[in-house]
Amino acid sequence: MVVGNGDKAIVICKLIAVPSQMIITNLAELRQKSCVSPWCNGGCFDWSTIDRKASAGDEDADVVLSDVVEEDSVPVGRNNLPKIMYRPNNMYLWIDSRRFLLSLNVREARETAENTKSEIEVSFNFLKVLAHEAINKRDKSARLRDEALREKEEVLRSSAKLSEELAETLRLKDELFEQKEDGARQLDEAVKSRQLSRSKIKETAHMLVIGIEKISANVVDRNNGRIVGDDIDNRAKAEECNGVNKKGFKIQNKV
Known part of the structure; x- marks a missing residue:
């Protein structure tokens, strides 16, 4: 429950009644942590007694109050606001709203940090x-x-x-081309040799024909009786001339 407004809005926390020693211990811890309002340093608590009781650990010790509120309605103000109201079944602790909001901010910051950590882990x-x-x-x-x-x-x-491989092919091509040129030269030479041989054969045949004609003329003269005598040698020569004449005509026909 919140009482008042502005900078000094008051938050009231209702707690279940606990043994007095636990209350003393909690009050001492709150004082050390500076969680209790500075107004409590006034005449509301005997802090020396509370510290002594808390350190002694006396279970029967009770909180010493300088001001105990008996009525149900408590006037709310900055100057006359009691910090603790002790009753048989309940205890009300009045805390400054700034520190309470600070604790809430710390909790929110912790939750934000955890959420941020989770987001960072997901992102990671x-x-x-x-x-x-x-x-x-x-x-x-x-x-x-x-x-x-x-x-x-x-x-x-x-x-x-x-x-x-291409270089080898080109080399072989060049060799084949050279061989082709050599073959062409040899063919030309063969043709020239053949032509020369034919011309020589023609000349020889012509000379042979002339010789045969002369021999034939002699043979004809012999056959006509121009040669006197029956000499056997002359007759043999005449037959030989006739044979040569026939062969000469055959060669001339072939050429």
């Missing part, structure tokens, strides 16, 4: 997943790059091999 896990994906992509890119380099090297080796 997400970033971890992204990092793993990036690493996998990097490894995949490295593998693809290595494969591309290997393929490039293989292509270069194949290109070098093809270049060597």
Whole structure:
């Protein structure tokens, strides 16, 4: 329950009645933590007695109040506000709203920090997943790059091999061309030799024909009786001349 408004709004916390020693101990802890309003340092509590009782641990000790409120209605104000009202079954502790709100702010800050921590963990896990994906992509890119380099090297080796084969083919082509030229020259020479041989054969045949004609003329003269005598040698020569004449005509016909 909140009493009053403004900077000094008062928060009343209703607690179940507990043994007096526990109350004393709690009051001492609240005082050490500065959670009790500064107004309590006035005439409301005998703090020396409370500290002594709290350190002694007396179970029968009771809170010493300088002001005990008997009535149900308590006037609310900054100057006459009691800090503790002790009754048989209840105890009311009056706390400054600033410190109470501060504790609420601390709780909210803790919750915010926990939520922020959870969000950071989620973001960190997400970033971890992204990092793993990036690493996998990097490894995949490295593998693809290595494969591309290997393929490039293989292509270069194949290109070098093809270049060597092409050079060998060109060399063979040049050799074949040279052989073709040599064959053409040899063919020309053979044609020239054949033509020369034919011309020589023609000349020889012509000379042979002339000789045969002369021999034939002699044979004709012999057959006509121009040669006197029956000499056997002359007759043999005449038959030989006739044979040579026939062969000469055959050669002339072939040419």
